[in-house]
Amino acid sequence: MKIIRILAAGVSALAMTIGTAQADISDGAVKIGVMTDMAAVYADLAGQGAVIAAQMAVEDFGGSVAGAPIELVTADHQNKADIAANLAREWFENDKVDALAELVTTSVALAVFEVAKQQNKIALVSGAASSPLTNDKCIPTGIHYTYNTRALAVGTGSAVVKEGGDSWYFLTADYAFGEALQRDVANVVKAEGGAVLGTSKHPFPSSDFSSFVLQAQASGAKVVGLANAGADTTNAIKAANEFGLVAGGQTIAALLTFITDVHALGLETAQGIQLTTGFYWDLNDETRAWSKRFNERAGAMPTMVQAGVYSSVTHYLKAIEATGSDDTDTILAWMRENPVDDFFAKNGVIRSDGRMVHDMYLARVKSPSESKGAWDYYEIIRTIPGEEAYGPLSESTCPTK
Amino acid sequence: MLAELLGFPPQVLFGQLLLGLINGAFYAVLSLGLAVIFGLLNIVNFAHGALYMLGAFASYFLLVVLGIGYWGALILAPVMVGSAGILIERFLLRRLSGIDHLYGLLLTFGLAIVIEGLFVKLYGASGIPYPTPEALKGGVNLGFMFLPWYRGWVVVAALAVCLFTWWLFERTRIGAYLRAGTENPRLLQAFGVNVPLLTTLAYGYGVALAGFAGVLAAPITQVNPLMGSNLIIVVFAVVVIGGMGSIMGAVVTGIAMGVIEGLTKVFWPEASATVIFAVMAVVLILRPAGLFGRTA
Numbered sequence: 299m300k301i302i303r304i305l306a307a308g309v310s311a312l313a314m315t316i317g318t319a320q321a322d323i324s325d326g327a328v329k330i331g332v333m334t335d336m337a338a339v340y341a342d343l344a345g346q347g348a349v350i351a352a353q354m355a356v357e358d359f360g361g362s363v364a365g366a367p368i369e370l371v372t373a374d375h376q377n378k379a380d381i382a383a384n385l386a387r388e389w390f391e392n393d394k395v396d397a398l399a400e401l402v403t404t405s406v407a408l409a410v411f412e413v414a415k416q417q418n419k420i421a422l423v424s425g426a427a428s429s430p431l432t433n434d435k436c437i438p439t440g441i442h443y444t445y446n447t448r449a450l451a452v453g454t455g456s457a458v459v460k461e462g463g464d465s466w467y468f469l470t471a472d473y474a475f476g477e478a479l480q481r482d483v484a485n486v487v488k489a490e491g492g493a494v495l496g497t498s499k500h501p502f503p504s505s506d507f508s509s510f511v512l513q514a515q516a517s518g519a520k521v522v523g524l525a526n527a528g529a530d531t532t533n534a535i536k537a538a539n540e541f542g543l544v545a546g547g548q549t550i551a552a553l554l555t556f557i558t559d560v561h562a563l564g565l566e567t568a569q570g571i572q573l574t575t576g577f578y579w580d581l582n583d584e585t586r587a588w589s590k591r592f593n594e595r596a597g598a599m600p601t602m603v604q605a606g607v608y609s610s611v612t613h614y615l616k617a618i619e620a621t622g623s624d625d626t627d628t629i630l631a632w633m634r635e636n637p638v639d640d641f642f643a644k645n646g647v648i649r650s651d652g653r654m655v656h657d658m659y660l661a662r663v664k665s666p667s668e669s670k671g672a673w674d675y676y677e678i679i680r681t682i683p684g685e686e687a688y689g690p691l692s693e694s695t696c697p698t699k
Numbered sequence: 700m701l702a703e704l705l706g707f708p709p710q711v712l713f714g715q716l717l718l719g720l721i722n723g724a725f726y727a728v729l730s731l732g733l734a735v736i737f738g739l740l741n742i743v744n745f746a747h748g749a750l751y752m753l754g755a756f757a758s759y760f761l762l763v764v765l766g767i768g769y770w771g772a773l774i775l776a777p778v779m780v781g782s783a784g785i786l787i788e789r790f791l792l793r794r795l796s797g798i799d800h801l802y803g804l805l806l807t808f809g810l811a812i813v814i815e816g817l818f819v820k821l822y823g824a825s826g827i828p829y830p831t832p833e834a835l836k837g838g839v840n841l842g843f844m845f846l847p848w849y850r851g852w853v854v855v856a857a858l859a860v861c862l863f864t865w866w867l868f869e870r871t872r873i874g875a876y877l878r879a880g881t882e883n884p885r886l887l888q889a890f891g892v893n894v895p896l897l898t899t900l901a902y903g904y905g906v907a908l909a910g911f912a913g914v915l916a917a918p919i920t921q922v923n924p925l926m927g928s929n930l931i932i933v934v935f936a937v938v939v940i941g942g943m944g945s946i947m948g949a950v951v952t953g954i955a956m957g958v959i960e961g962l963t964k965v966f967w968p969e970a971s972a973t974v975i976f977a978v979m980a981v982v983l984i985l986r987p988a989g990l991f992g993r994t995a
Contacts (some may be wrong), residue, residue, distance in 0.1 A: 301768065335814065337819050337824065337925075338824060338925065339824060340824075341819060341823065341824035342823045342824050342825040342939075343825075345824070404737075437764070472968075472969050498964075499968050499969050500968055500971075501968075501969065501971060501972035503929065504972075505920055505926060505929045505930070506920075508718050508721070508722075508850075509715055509718050509961055509964035509965070509968075509971075510964065510968070512711070512714045512718065512844060513964075513965065515710065515844075515845075516710065516711050517715075528824075528825070529824065529825055529826065529921070529923065529925070532825060532826065532921060533920060533921070536919070536920070536921070537919075540831075540838075540847045540849070540850075540919070541838075541844075541845050541847060542838060542845040543849075546779050546845070556827055559825065561825070562823075562825035562826055562827070562828070562921060563828060564828045567828065598823075626793070681847060
């Protein structure tokens with residue numbers, strides 16, 4: 299009887315210490331929701347790989363933070379804004395989710411932003427590309443982590459113009475992302491003295507690009523800019539090759555190309571493509587080590603989106619660990635004050651408009667003879683300093699910056 | 700003349716008409732398969748897109764596993780897909796014969812989701828490249844556009860298969876049995892014809908057509924688990940416009956819709972994904988049985 303009493307006292311004392319440690323973690327757990335495209339056009343560049351990246355981040359953190367367990371929930375938003383918004387609301391209100399991660403597809407990210415703003419919850423965007431997410435569509439709790447359309451324009455767009463590609467025709471995915479990418483690239487082209495001759499807006503997603511390729515050929519533009527992503531980009535490149543666009547003297551600028559797209563096309567077709575990326579697995583020992591671990595679990599090398607999910611989730615968890623709190627404003631303040639320093643980014647800074655500013659890379663896809671092994675696809679031509687890629691904060695049109 | 704009126708150089712218009720014809724050839728083969736299946740089995744085969752995808756994957760497997768190239772795949776892949784279709788009919792669809800169409804629709808729709816989901820899980824959503832056969836690489840400059848030999852071949856092959864199917868169903872004894880089977884299966888059975896076997900073969904043939912289209916598509920698009928789901932709804936609209944179960948209607952409408960879609964891509968590209976459904980709506984209002992359908 300006495301023993302039981304002692305035990306009981308011990309247990310209650312223990313419970314009290316846990317209680318203090320968790321005092322500032324609401325609901326006794328940190329819950330992160332990974333919302334992504336699990337089965338459609340963007341499933342390879344984000345999808346299951348993004349979930350694995352988030353799982354790795356949680357495991358590498360030891361499964362708990364500030365004394366509270368970390369839980370991961372995942373869902374397929376099917377690239378549909380309405381599904382994503384409903385799910386976000388349900389997660390925040392009923393399932394006590396503290397933060398959202400990944401969020402590929404601009405229309406999805408914009409819809410989720412509205413909900414996150416109302417609920418004052420953090421949204422860590424990795425997959426969606428559009429620069430408005432940290433400009434006129436920004437929210438105080440949104441973080442745009444991996445890349446954006448402006449960085450792609452500064453990287454690929456200006457490199458192509460400098461090589462003499464001064465007249466452009468765009469093939470643009472007909473939704474918010476395509477428009478943002480086209481606008482940002484057109485601005486760079488015009489600023490560098492080039493001209494935009496025309497645009498074909500194609501339905502999203504499209505499988506047949508032959509008609510749009512023909513229109514691009516008829517335009518006589520030197521450069522055909524692909525303002526689309528994923529399977530749309532690979533289909534457009536295939537059609538352009540088939541209809542002799544490159545053989546006819548025009549250049550393709552695939553403005554958003556992921557390593558999974560190059561993998562799907564094969565180097566024979568993809569060689570020579572210039573692209574801007576926020577991450578490449580073969581940059582240094584750190585990136586190689588992490589990517590190797592990822593590859594063992596995912597069966598493919600990580601895209602920048604997937605690596606960005608790991609890094610953003612880790613930075614978020616570090617903020618909770620350091621502050622001992624999961625209060626949104628406290629965490630946001632910590633995340634902005636402390637630089638991101640890991641395999642993904644060196645000295646990355648999260649600004650008050652939500653933009654994570656870090657170095658980007660201009661790369662060229664290798665030819666089959668240059669490639670030395672599996673996934674050896676990119677030659678890094680130049681490192682684009684973060685400030686140049688994303689522009690100064692003073693240029694941001696975010697009202698709450 | 701027309702082109703100038705519309706404000707486009709004739710070159711652009713000719714090019715788009717030709718492309719429309721090429722895409723129309725795909726619609727024709729796919730909607731033909733659907734029409735055959737609906738005509739004889741009264742099943743709305745929503746698995747058609749997934750089976751088309753299986754045709755492309757079959758040619759990919761033939762190449763990678765057995766080293767059999769495009770020309771072999773053109774014969775073998777439809778046979779493989781057709782066999783899969785026969786199994787589906789024999790073990791699943793037959794159980795639904797005689798009850799509401801809706802059940803067949805639900806079953807085939809579910810099958811499509813399962814098959815596509817499985818292939819996305821196994822092979823990803825980006826697709827796998829399939830090489831264009833050596834003999835059909837390159838192309839010819841027609842003056843108004845560059846025509847890849849392969850695309851030209853697609854039209855020839857598709858039209859030949861459509862013509863063969865029409866001949867098979869309208870001009871042979873087997874075709875006569877099949878048509879009789881749709882009118883009055885009991886009477887036909889009474890004459891000593893094995894009707895269940897006939898329907899199984901008809902489903903197999905309709906599905907093999909989807910597989911054939913899949914092989915034709917493989918070198919053009921990636922071999923992609925989602926290639927069918929992007930196409931199937933449009934193809935259904937084509938069948939509705941042509942008239943469910945009409946073989947000639949499916950072929951003619953398929954080509955016509957390809958051309959209309961192609962022209963829309965020039966004048967109003969954003970609407971190109973919807974124009975066929977707009978046509979469908981108009982046809983359903985004016986001729987509910989479809990352009991070539993017989994009203995009951």
